[in-house]
Structure formats: C-alpha cells, structure tokens
Amino acid sequence: MTDVSPTARPQGDVLIVGSGLNGLSLALALAEGGLSVQVIDAAPRPADDPDSHAAFDGRAYALALGSQRMLRALGLWEKLDAVTQPILGITASDGRPGEGPSPLSLHFDHAEIEEGPMGYMVEDRHLRPALLAAVAAHPRIRHEWNARVVAQQRDAAGVGVTLQDGRAFTARLLVGCDGRRSGTAERAGIGRTGWPYRQTALVSAISHEAPHEGVAHQFFMPGGPLAILPLRGNRVSIVWSERTEEAQRIAGLDDAGYLEALRPRFGDFLGEIALDGARFAYPLELSLANSMTGQRLALVGDAAHAVHPIAGQGLNQGLRDSAALAQVLIEALRRGEDFGREDVLDRYLRWRRFDATTLALATDAFTRLFSNDNPLLRGLRDLGLGAVNALPGLRRGFIREAAGLTGDVPLLLQGRRI
Amino acid sequence: MPSDPSTGPDTGPRANPKTGPGSQSGTGNTIDPSEVAKFEAMAAEWWDPSGKFKPLHMLNPCRLDYITRQIAAEYGRDLSVPRPFEGLRILDIGCGGGLLSEPMARLGAEVVGADAAERNIPVAQVHAAQSGLDIDYRHTTAEAMAEAGETFDAVLNMEVIEHVSDPAAYLRACHALLRPGGVMVCSTLNRNPKSFLFAIVGAEQVMRWLPRGTHEWSKFITPDELYDLLRQAGFEPVDRKGFVFNFALWDWSLSDRDLSVNYVTTSLRPGG
Numbered sequence: 001m002t003d004v005s006p007t008a009r010p011q012g013d014v015l016i017v018g019s020g021l022n023g024l025s026l027a028l029a030l031a032e033g034g035l036s037v038q039v040i041d042a043a044p045r046p047a048d049d050p051d052s053h054a055a056f057d058g059r060a061y062a063l064a065l066g067s068q069r070m071l072r073a074l075g076l077w078e079k080l081d082a083v084t085q086p087i088l089g090i091t092a093s094d095g096r097p098g099e100g101p102s103p104l105s106l107h108f109d110h111a112e113i114e115e116g117p118m119g120y121m122v123e124d125r126h127l128r129p130a131l132l133a134a135v136a137a138h139p140r141i142r143h144e145w146n147a148r149v150v151a152q153q154r155d156a157a158g159v160g161v162t163l164q165d166g167r168a169f170t171a172r173l174l175v176g177c178d179g180r181r182s183g184t185a186e187r188a189g190i191g192r193t194g195w196p197y198r199q200t201a202l203v204s205a206i207s208h209e210a211p212h213e214g215v216a217h218q219f220f221m222p223g224g225p226l227a228i229l230p231l232r233g234n235r236v237s238i239v240w241s242e243r244t245e246e247a248q249r250i251a252g253l254d255d256a257g258y259l260e261a262l263r264p265r266f267g268d269f270l271g272e273i274a275l276d277g278a279r280f281a282y283p284l285e286l287s288l289a290n291s292m293t294g295q296r297l298a299l300v301g302d303a304a305h306a307v308h309p310i311a312g313q314g315l316n317q318g319l320r321d322s323a324a325l326a327q328v329l330i331e332a333l334r335r336g337e338d339f340g341r342e343d344v345l346d347r348y349l350r351w352r353r354f355d356a357t358t359l360a361l362a363t364d365a366f367t368r369l370f371s372n373d374n375p376l377l378r379g380l381r382d383l384g385l386g387a388v389n390a391l392p393g394l395r396r397g398f399i400r401e402a403a404g405l406t407g408d409v410p411l412l413l414q415g416r417r418i
Numbered sequence: 419m420p421s422d423p424s425t426g427p428d429t430g431p432r433a434n435p436k437t438g439p440g441s442q443s444g445t446g447n448t449i450d451p452s453e454v455a456k457f458e459a460m461a462a463e464w465w466d467p468s469g470k471f472k473p474l475h476m477l478n479p480c481r482l483d484y485i486t487r488q489i490a491a492e493y494g495r496d497l498s499v500p501r502p503f504e505g506l507r508i509l510d511i512g513c514g515g516g517l518l519s520e521p522m523a524r525l526g527a528e529v530v531g532a533d534a535a536e537r538n539i540p541v542a543q544v545h546a547a548q549s550g551l552d553i554d555y556r557h558t559t560a561e562a563m564a565e566a567g568e569t570f571d572a573v574l575n576m577e578v579i580e581h582v583s584d585p586a587a588y589l590r591a592c593h594a595l596l597r598p599g600g601v602m603v604c605s606t607l608n609r610n611p612k613s614f615l616f617a618i619v620g621a622e623q624v625m626r627w628l629p630r631g632t633h634e635w636s637k638f639i640t641p642d643e644l645y646d647l648l649r650q651a652g653f654e655p656v657d658r659k660g661f662v663f664n665f666a667l668w669d670w671s672l673s674d675r676d677l678s679v680n681y682v683t684t685s686l687r688p689g690g
Contacts, residue, residue, distance in 0.1 A: 334486065336486065336520070336521025336524040337482065343468075
C-alpha cells in the first residue's frame with residue numbers, strides 16, 4: 001500500500017557503537033529495562049583468557065557515589081566491592097614544586113555528608129572485565145568486535161549501519177559511545193567545538209610506604225594539577241598534568257627519571273615511592289559535540305562532551321548520560337511510545353545538555369584559573385580555597401556536587417532500578 | 419488546553435454522533451494509490467512533534483502514563499515486561515492520526531481506532547504501516563459500533579466528549595462498547611474562568627496552539643458533572659486526575675488536586 005522503509009521492522013531496538021565503559025554500562029541499563037541491544041566495536045575482541053585482564057596497567061577511575069550506585073543497581077558492585085578503594089577524604093591545595101601545599105588549603109571529609117564515602121577508586125582491570133562479563137551473559141545483548149562502520153543511514157523509522165566486512169545492522173535508535181573522535185557523530189554531520197589545552201596528563205600508578213588512609217589529594221601546580229587518588233593497598237593512581245612540552249620531556253624519561261621529576265611535586269607525605277604498572281600520556285582538550293541528539297541518534301559520554309580530566313568527571317559524566325538516556329528510553333518503551341523518535345530524544349537532550357555543557361565550561365575555567373603562576377591569581381585562589389573551607393554549607397555543596405548527588409538525578413544514579 | 423485540533427473547524431468535524439457517518443463503514447486498507455503521497459504528507463504532519471499537533475505531542479506522554487497505568491492496574495499487567503497488553507482488545511475513539519492507538523498496539527493490544535472524520539483514517543493507516551504496526555482503523559462512530567454489538571476490554575475516550583452534541587447518549591454507547599468489568603479512560607476540559615482563559619484565550623487566541631474555534635467553552639464539563647453523566651450511563655467512576663502544564667519545566671504532569679483545566683477520569687463497567 002505504501003513504501004515502507006526496511007527500518008520499519010528493525011532487527012533490534014538499540015544499536016550502540018563503541019564498547020568502552022560507557023557503551024557497556026548503557027547496554028546493560030537498556031537491556032535490564034527490556035530493550036534488545038546490539039553493541040559493535042571496531043576493535044578486535046580482547047583475548048578470552050580471563051587472566052589477561054588481571055595485570056594492573058595503571059589505569060583507574062574515580063567513581064562518584066552516583067556512579068557506584070548505578071553499578072550496584074546494574075548488579076556489578078558485588079564483584080567490585082572487594083577490590084575498590086573508598087575515598088574517605090579529599091584535600092585540594094595550591095602549591096609549587098618543592099614548596100609543599102599552601103596553608104590555605106581545602107579539606108573535605110566523608111563524615112560531612114551522610115551518604116558515606118565520597119566515591120570509590122576502581123581499577124580498569126576490574127571494572128572493564130566485570131562489565132564485559134555481564135554484557136556477554138545478558139540474553140538481550142549481542143556484542144560484535146572487529147565491526148568497523150563504513151556506512152550509516154537514518155530515516156524517520158530507524159537506522160541501519162553497514163560494516164567494512166559487509167555485515168549490516170538495523171535498529172530503532174543509534175547511540176554513539178565512540179569517544180571524543182566519534183565517527184557516529186561525524187557520519188551524522190554533527191560538528192564539534194573545542195580547543196586543546198597545551199597540557200598533557202601523565203597517568204600512572206605509584207606504590208608507596210605509608211598508608212594513604214583513603215584520602216585523595218589535588219595539588220594545583222603552575223604547570224597543571226596533580227591528582228593523587230588512593231587505590232587498594234599502599235598504592236595511588238596519579239593524574240599529573242603538565243604543559244605539553246614539559247610532559248613530553250617527562251614521558252621520554254626512563255622510570256627512574258620519571259620518579260625523579262615527580263618527587264618534588266608529590267612530596268614525601270606517603271614515604272618512599274615507586275612506579276607500579278605502565279605509564280600513559282593523554283593530551284588534554286575540550287571537545288563538545290554541537291548536538292547530543294539527531295534523527296534516531298543519541299551521543300553519550302566523550303562522544304558528546306569530552307572534558308579535561310581535572311576533576312575526574314569524564315567517566316562519571318558518561319555514566320550520568322547513560323543513566324538519563326536509559327531512563328528516558330525505558331519510560332518511553334513502557335508507555336508504548338516509539339522510543340527512538342525526536343520528541344523522546346529531546347527529553348534526554350533537555351536533561352543532559354545543560355549539565356554537561358556547564359561542567360565542561362566550569363572545568364575549562366577552573367583549569368585556566370589554576371594552571372597559572374600569576375601571583376595575583378595565586379592569591380585569589382588561596383583566598384577562594386580558604387573561603388570554601390571556612391563555610392560548612394558551601395563545603396557540603398561541593399562534596400555533594402562532586403559525588404553526583406545534586407540536580408535531577410537519574411534513578412540509576414540513586415541506585416534504583418528503572 | 420490541548421485537545422485534538424483535528425476537531426476544529428479548519429480540519430472538519432469529528433466524533434459527533436449526530437453528524438458522523440451512521441453506519442459502520444470501515445474503510446479497511448483500500449487506499450487509492452494516487453492518494454498515498456497526500457496521506458503520507460498528512461501523516462508526517464500529524465506525527466511531527468514540533469508541527470501543527472505539537473500540543474498533543476507534548477501532552478501525550480502524560481496521557482499515556484495515566485492510561486497505561488490504569489489499564490495495567492485493572493488487568494493486573496506488569497508494564498516492565500514486553501507487550502504487557504497482549505490479549506486485550508482496546509478501542510481508541512477519535513483516534514486522529516493514531517497518537518494513542520500506536521502506543522497501545524506497541525504494548526501488545528489488539529487495537530481498533532475509530533474516527534468520525536474520514537480523512538484521518540488513511541493517514542493513520544499509512545503511519546501505522548510505516549511504524550510496522552497492525553491496527554484496525556475505521557471511519558465510524560461509537561454509536562454505530564455499539565449498535566453492531568462490538569465489545570472491548572478497554573475504551574479510550576480522550577478529548578472527545580467536549581465535542582459531542584449529546585454527551586449522555588454518547589456515554590451510553592461507550593458503556594455498551596465495554597465488556598462487563600472493562601475500563602474506560604475519559605478526559606476532557608473543565609468549565610470555569612480559568613479554563614476559559616487557558617483553553618480559549620491562551621491556547622487558541624494567544625499561543626495559537628489550537629485553531630480558533632476548536633473549542634466551545636460552554637460545552638466543557640466539570641468533573642462533578644462528568645461523574646454524574648458517567649454514573650447515569652451505568653459506569654462506576656473510580657479515579658480522576660488533572661493534567662497540569664508547568665510553565666517553568668514547559669511540560670505536563672499529573673495532579674491529584676488541580677483539575678481546573680484539563681483532566682482525566684477512569685471508570686469501570688460493573689460486572690464481569
């Protein structure tokens with residue numbers, strides 16, 4: 001009677017491109033809510049040997065409390081609880097190499113909020129396999145590797161992608177979880193706005209003598225912030241930002257030279273330090289997609305908004321996107337709506353856009369203010385940090401914001417199932 | 419304020435049992451091929467969330483939340499499982515482009531969409547096909563279907579009654595269409611100064627959300643009047659809620675207390 005698009009009766013409900021931590025979490029959240037999900041990733045399948053993930057490679061994430069609750073609601077926390085490190089306190093101070101922290105510093109303690117620890121440190125070698133295993137075991141999720149998309153079509157009824165090897169998938173909705181260089185966004189003609197920071201983050205794990213007591217430290221140095229985040233045992237994960245030329249010089253040093261460069265910044269409060277695992281270097285840049293949605297398309301995590309990792313909010317923001325998108329889609333599914341339609345995706349956009357952009361720009365301003373050795377700015381910073389420290393209400397607000405407990409919080413981030 | 423704008427004078431009358439077609443002349447799926455493009459264009463207009471029917475699209479999630487929960491509660495269905503309305507036969511009176519019929523079909527129900535405006539039927543059919551849904555759309559009225567002896571597990575009677583000339587007779591037909599123990603969801607507009615201001619002055623004259631003349635304020639019905647009419651027709655009214663527009667959030671929500679403009683009721687046909 002009429003030409004019906006081949007996407008009118010698609011193979012699956014949602015097609016997720018990218019199986020990083022966000023893509024996997026979103027797949028689980030959607031499948032738990034009753035949607036069928038196809039995840040595809042251009043990368044080859046990781047080795048099946050479960051022990052291949054066991055070696056610590058230095059990557060770790062600071063999970064905000066909301067993110068931890070989401071993993072708990074998705075049934076992953078039981079596995080992770082024993083291997084994560086609760087963050088019991090946070091200090092933030094202004095410093096210069098070799099000088100030690102400024103006396104006007106900030107200290108947050110988890111006793112100030114009723115929710116318990118402010119967050120958890122989880123290592124990539126634990127989080128990623130837990131997600132992969134849950135995805136593999138879920139009856140409503142299919143996961144394909146070596147899946148490089150060469151063509152992507154969207155119409156009023158659905159989406160279809162074709163892979164390099166000729167395989168094709170159709171769905172009601174396409175979700176790009178493919179990072180700050182999102183091919184999904186690019187193929188959809190969604191441009192990006194952003195700028196590099198001329199800063200590079202050096203990431204590694206450090207073992208040390210004295211116990212860290214679960215306290216995370218952020219030292220604001222002229223070249224960029226140094227975050228010291230507690231891992232289980234006498235180990236910390238560091239995110240050490242430097243001007244790119246200096247970072248490249250340090251990255252080129254051998255391990256002994258690297259530690260030599262780190263020591264004056266790190267200080268001696270944890271005793272003798274040593275490298276534990278590999279070293280990584282990530283050039284920093286702000287990258288915002290010009291839209292988080294399009295026809296039959298949504299972007300999640302870094303594909304929508306990649307921020308400077310200064311506040312450790314990248315993964316947390318991505319999980320917040322996933323939690324919001326999953327809730328919007330599942331609620332639409334349960335009221336019988338066509339969940340991939342523009343008006344449904346608009347609800348996700350309205351929920352997340354303001355929050356994500358605000359954070360990206362606030363982080364940007366924060367970076368510019370703190371990565372600076374101008375004496376006037378330094379004075380203002382010290383004053384600001386001291387002022388926040390002196391006001392309990394403001395301090396609690398900061399902690400709750402960083403823990404992801406403010407705003408219109410998606411159900412999953414409250415630890416509730418949708 | 420939103421009420422189905424297709425009932426306005428510029429789109430032709432609908433759901434008026436006195437002027438609508440008197441027989442159950444279902445048009446089936448016999449669409450003239452030369453007309454398909456026109457119907458597709460009209461379907462695209464009906465279903466454009468930011469187009470002419472934007473007020474209905476904005477209200478729709480709120481209406482659907484209410485309808486799905488009431489039907490699920492009545493029949494003990496779990497909305498978190500796929501196709502929770504499997505096995506239920508649902509009638510959508512004044513179906514228009516199918517904004518309620520399609521969700522009901524997606525939830526697994528066997529759906530009949532009835533509209534007294536003939537032009538809506540092929541439009542709804544074209545869109546259901548595009549959505550991959552099987553829905554029985556008919557150019558007919560509640561009265562004609564009742565006369566033919568059809569019955570349903572649930573009847574959706576949304577934003578229709580304020581347009582009919584004899585609400586009591588119309589509700590008697592709805593009652594006959596419901597099997598004993600069945601549930602009817604009925605929404606309309608309240609009659610008070612606020613609804614005049616919002617639905618007539620605001621929605622039609624200021625915001626131009628609806629074509630001028632869509633509503634006759636004098637035909638609006640207060641919740642108590644509707645409850646009386648429902649009882650007289652043999653229904654047992656069991657619930658009523660307001661649809662409230664929040665200007666700060668620019669969105670609709672359900673309210674237990676504020677039934678001052680748009681409101682919705684649930685009633686049962688006793689027995690069964």
